[in-house]
Amino acid sequence: MPSPPLLELSDRAREIFRLVVEGYLGDGQPVGSKTLAGGLDLSPASIRSVMADLERLGLLAAPHTSAGRLPTETGLRLFVDGMMQVAEPSAAERAVIERELSGSGPVETALARTSALLSSLSACAGVVMVPAREPRLQQMSIVPLGDDRALAVLVGEDGDVENRVVPLASGTDPAALEQAANYITARLQGRTLAEAARAMHREIASERAELDAAARDLVERGLAVWSEDAARRPVLIVRGQANLLDEVAMGDLERVRMLIDDIERSEQVAALLDNARDADGARIFIGSENKLFSLSGSSVIASPYRDREGKVIGVVGVIGPTRLNYARLVPMVDFTARSLGLSLDARAGHSGR
Incomplete structure (x- = not known):
């Protein structure tokens, strides 16, 4: 069902919704009314009432009768598009990205390093779509x-x-x-x-x-x-699938198995990443919004990288569970894409001298 505009939610509902989403994204667990009551001037009963309203709107779901709530894919989309406050990469993270992608050498080395770097920084699987290029x-x-x-x-x-x-x-x-x-x-x-x-x-x-x-x-x-x-020649470089086997994921091994199987379908992953080629920045695909990862319930953050003329030559991204730290990873993927484009330009300029 389509999500309601944020303006249709009361201030109280927006705040409770935000806290539930941020709590879930933090540890992957449902968030209960008692947990929220500690930071709100509301009783657990009042919080449960609001959460029930958000559930009827399709923004939250209760995995078990007595459990707390977690955001649905519709709720995550509403949060990402309308409430998320992105956090730019820290100076230390920017320095790591720029250092890893600096230097000369084969283009393939830079691409493989980018995939491994994204995996390390995101604790997800890092992917790079190799540019279709015909070297002279x-x-x-x-x-x-x-x-x-x-x-x-x-x-x-x-x-x-x-x-x-x-x-x-x-x-x-x-x-x-x-x-x-x-x-x-x-x-x-x-x-x-x-x-x-x-x-x-x-x-x-x-x-x-x-x-x-x-x-x-x-x-x-x-x-x-x-x-x-x-x-x-393969079109994808993927690193860090083992990162998908964290403590939360181990509770749902079948989902993880499906996700890893999905990632192995390189042509379909490349087709998904290709949907981000025309984006100005990062695009986010949540769960069933893309057919490939609909069963495993996974998300993709992807951003195009460009040459010095601004032409898109490939896409970088991360693949992981829907509980990704979107606020941190969206600008990080964007920054990595820009850094990779500059690195490839420097390599081209160095080889042309």
């Missing part, structure tokens, strides 16, 4: 590994180095390896692999390629292996 290449070499295999080494303009094993036809002349590598390097420089492949295919098809049969076959084999491998 600088050089290729082919090193024989035996009679039927060779190692192809590609060097990108950003300094990244990737290796792939390429099958060889029996009896391939080592001179053909050198000829193929020189041919590919001459056409790779400043191009993506896809751009270079199109140019090479055109030359080979029109027989303008100055290659003998063995070198031509090697070029085509190498491009096929590389293209097939790139298509399989």
Whole structure:
């Protein structure tokens, strides 16, 4: 059911609702009227009456007859959108994030470090959607590994180095390896692999390629292996699933099992994170608001990261139970996303010098 506007709640109801939500987010336990009575000038009976009204509105629920109340997903959405006071990352947290993401090195290293960092700071699972990127290449070499295999080494303009094993036809002349590598390097420089492949295919098809049969076959084999491998490349880096097994979660192992199973569905998680690409800042998905985590009752906080031109190149986030500390984690995910974008820009600038 749709949640009522905050203005429809009395001041007393808003305060009790806020205290119940904050108490639940703090320890994951239902909050009872006696607990609230200690901080309010109201009797437990009066508090129970207000809580019953909030339950009828669909904002609170009682897991057991004699238990206190906890917020429903509808209640959490109302709290997050209308009552939450975000707390910016502390100076110490900002320093940790900036230190961990500073420096040079492969882009993949920065992405993996970001995922681990988010997991550590949030005590949740940290996720990073790897940007769809086609690095511009600088050089290729082919090193024989035996009679039927060779190692192809590609060097990108950003300094990244990737290796792939390429099958060889029996009896391939080592001179053909050198000829193929020189041919590919001459056409790779400043191009993506896809751009270079199109140019090479055109030359080979029109027989303008100055290659003998063995070198031509090697070029085509190498491009096929590389293209097939790139298509399989994972789109997500996930760290910290073990964080989901805290003391509260251990009381509902089936929910945790479903959550971990959900996270393993990388394509579906990537599709969910992709919904945050157009957001100005962090987006919050609570429980059944997304189909993927509807059964496990989990939440996702995700924020896009951008390049120096402001183009979105990926998404970072955390996945955890609905009782996340949203006020702390929303600005932290946002800050991490901005820091990652700056880090990737610095890496690109360093490799371009």
